[in-house]
Amino acid sequence: MAIKGSCHCKATTFEVSEAPQTITQCTCSFCSKRGSLWAYYAPSQFKLTSPPENVSFYRWGSKTIKHGFCAICGCGTFTETPDWSTGQPDFDNPKISVNSRLFDDFDLDKVEVVVIDGKNLW
Numbered sequence: 001m002a003i004k005g006s007c008h009c010k011a012t013t014f015e016v017s018e019a020p021q022t023i024t025q026c027t028c029s030f031c032s033k034r035g036s037l038w039a040y041y042a043p044s045q046f047k048l049t050s051p052p053e054n055v056s057f058y059r060w061g062s063k064t065i066k067h068g069f070c071a072i073c074g075c076g077t078f079t080e081t082p083d084w085s086t087g088q089p090d091f092d093n094p095k096i097s098v099n100s101r102l103f104d105d106f107d108l109d110k111v112e113v114v115v116i117d118g119k120n121l122w
Contacts, residue, residue, distance in 0.1 A: 004049075005102040007075035011054045012068075014078065016098055017045040023111050028118030030067070032061060034076045037108065038097040040089045046096040064089055075088065077102060087121075 006013045020039035026032070045076045048055065056071040066080040082089035100108060 003106055004104045005077075005098065005100075005106075006104060007070035007077055007102060008072050009070065009073035010047075011072040011077075012052060012070040012077050013031045014046065014048050014077070014098065016047075019106070019115040020111055022114050023108065024097075025113050026118040027115065028121075031118060034099075035101070036076055036099040037101055037113065038079075038101040039103075041096045041098060043080075043094055043096055046098065068074060075099075075102065079114050 001019065002015045002017055003019055004013065004015045009061065016039070024038040026036075026038065055068045055077065055102075058067045058069065059065065060067070064082065066076045067076065068080070069076045076099050081095050081097060082091045082094040082096050084090070085104050085115070100106075100111070
């Protein structure tokens with residue numbers, strides 16, 4: 001079942017193909033300050049349903065990850081990233097991580113939260 005999401009002002013909207021099995025809380029400086037809870041998807045499972053010009057991107061550190069945010073209200077929306085499940089970037093297996101706090105009509109309390117120690121890992 002597809003899940004829709006949006007930023008605060010609804011200028012950036014998206015949908016994912018299914019509910020996440022888990023969501024990730026990363027403790028790195030960026031994710032902590034942003035307050036995101038990430039749900040990971042293959043690019044084919046994510047669809048931006050608003051005009052692409054409504055999204056701006058921020059890259060920090062290694063510039064490897066594109067952190068998307070609404071160009072109007074500033075909500076952190078999604079990232080374009082290589083798969084990091086092995087601890088190293090797998091550029092052949094890209095992921096879209098979606099800020100699950102932006103899902104519309106979805107109960108995050110029913111999904112397991114996995115904490116990763118991004119503060120000390122990178």
